[in-house]
Amino acid sequence: MPLALLALAIGAFGIGTTEFVMMGVLPQTAADFGVSIPAAGHLISGYALGVVIGAPLLTAVAMRLPRKTMLLAMMALFTAGNTLFALSPNHELGVAFRFVAGLPHGAFFGAGAVVAASMAGPGNRAKAVSMMFLGLTLANVVGVPLGTLLGQRVGWRATFVVVAVIGLAAIAGIAKLVPHQGVPTETSLRGELAAFRRPQVWLALAIVTFGLGGTFACLSYVAPVLTDVAGFEPSSVTLLLALAGLGMTAGNLLGGRLADRALMPSLYGSLVALATVLAVFTVTAHAKVGAAVTIFLIGLVGFMIGPMLQARIMDKAGGSPSLVSAAVQSAFNIANSIGAYLGGLVIAGGLGLVAPNWVGALLAVLGLAIAAVSGGLERREQAAPARLAAAEA
Structure with a gap:
C-alpha cells in the first residue's frame, strides 16, 4: 500500500x-x-x-x-x-x-x-x-x-x-x-449533484444511517451499562472502551478486505451479525466477562460495515464520487444522533439500561432490509440487458 x-x-x-x-x-x-x-x-x-x-x-x-x-x-x-x-x-x-x-x-x-x-x-x-x-x-x-x-x-x-x-x-x-x-x-458540481439522482446512492446512505445507528444506540450508553449492570468499577470503563476500539480497528481492516472479495454478501453478513450481537448483549451485559467480550464484538461487526458502504457508494456514484463520499460522514453523524436519541428514549421510558441494545438490533435489521432492497435492485439492473436481448431475439 x-x-x-x-x-x-x-x-x-x-x-x-x-x-x-x-x-x-x-x-x-x-x-x-x-x-x-x-x-x-x-x-x-x-x-x-x-x-x-x-x-x-x-x-x-x-x-x-x-x-x-x-x-x-x-x-x-x-x-x-x-x-x-x-x-x-x-x-x-x-x-x-x-x-x-x-x-x-x-x-x-x-x-x-x-x-x-x-x-x-x-x-x-x-x-x-x-x-x-x-x-x-x-x-x-x-x-x-x-x-x-x-x-x-x-x-x-x-x-x-x-x-x-x-x-x-x-x-x-x-x-x-x-x-x-x-x-x-472530470467532475463538476452539477455532475456531483447528479449522483444523488441514483436510488442506489440514497439506499447506501440509508444503510449507513440505520445500520450504524444500531451500533450507536448501544455505544452511547455503554458506560452506565458497564458500571451499573455489569458491575465494573468506573476506573475500568476507559480500558473497556479501548477494547471496543480494538474491535473497531479489527472490523475496519476486515471489512475492507471482505468488501474487495464479495461486497454485498459481506454487507448482509455484517448486518446480521450486528443485530445478533446487540441482542445477545442484553443478556451478557449482566456478567463482566460476557460484557467485555460482547463489547469487543460490537466494535468488530459494527465497524466492518463502514469500508463496505464507503466502497459501494463510490461505485454507485460513478465518475462523481466526492460529494456522495463526503455525505457518508453526514449520514454517519446522523446515525450517531438517531441511535443516541432512540436509546435515550427507551431508557427514559423506564425500560432499563440494556433496552438500547434492542433498539440497536432493530435498527440493524432495518439496515439489513434496506441492503436487501439495494441488492435486489442491482440484480434487476444487471439482468435487464439480458432480458432485452432475449426479447429482441
Whole structure:
C-alpha cells in the first residue's frame, strides 16, 4: 500500500480523537466553563452539526481544487478550529469553535477516500479506504483514552492542543507524501449533484444511517451499562472502551478486505451479525466477562460495515464520487444522533439500561432490509440487458 495512506491515516486519527474525546473530558470542560453537564453536551452536538453541514457544503465549494489542496485546506481548518477551542474563554465560543472544527470532517474523509482508492491497484480500493479509516478506529484505542487521561491530569485544554499538533503533523505528511493529482476536470458540481439522482446512492446512505445507528444506540450508553449492570468499577470503563476500539480497528481492516472479495454478501453478513450481537448483549451485559467480550464484538461487526458502504457508494456514484463520499460522514453523524436519541428514549421510558441494545438490533435489521432492497435492485439492473436481448431475439 502507498506510504501516502499513512498521512491520510494521521489526519483521520486526529479527527477521530477530537470527535470522541470530548465525551471523556466533558466533566472537566463543564467545570471550567461553569455550566452543567447537559449544557456542556452542546460541545458534542455542535461538532456533529458542523460535520453534517460541512461535509456537503465544503466539498461543493472546493470542487475545482486539486484533491491534495483540498485535503491540506480541510486539515488546516481542522487544526485552526481545535486551536481556537483550546483557547476558548467561555462556553458559547467553545461551542462555536467546536462547530468550526467539525466543518472539515466529512469533506476530508470524502476527498481522502477518493484519493486512497485512486492510489490502490485493481481489487484493492476498499482495502485502501479502510487503511485511511484505520486512523479513525485507532483513535478510539489510543487517542481517546490518552486524551481523556491527559485532560484529567493536566486539563482539557491540553488535550485539544495535542489534537491541533496532530493536525499539523497530518498537514506535513500530506504535503510530503500525497502525490499531486491535478484539478479533477472530470467532475463538476452539477455532475456531483447528479449522483444523488441514483436510488442506489440514497439506499447506501440509508444503510449507513440505520445500520450504524444500531451500533450507536448501544455505544452511547455503554458506560452506565458497564458500571451499573455489569458491575465494573468506573476506573475500568476507559480500558473497556479501548477494547471496543480494538474491535473497531479489527472490523475496519476486515471489512475492507471482505468488501474487495464479495461486497454485498459481506454487507448482509455484517448486518446480521450486528443485530445478533446487540441482542445477545442484553443478556451478557449482566456478567463482566460476557460484557467485555460482547463489547469487543460490537466494535468488530459494527465497524466492518463502514469500508463496505464507503466502497459501494463510490461505485454507485460513478465518475462523481466526492460529494456522495463526503455525505457518508453526514449520514454517519446522523446515525450517531438517531441511535443516541432512540436509546435515550427507551431508557427514559423506564425500560432499563440494556433496552438500547434492542433498539440497536432493530435498527440493524432495518439496515439489513434496506441492503436487501439495494441488492435486489442491482440484480434487476444487471439482468435487464439480458432480458432485452432475449426479447429482441
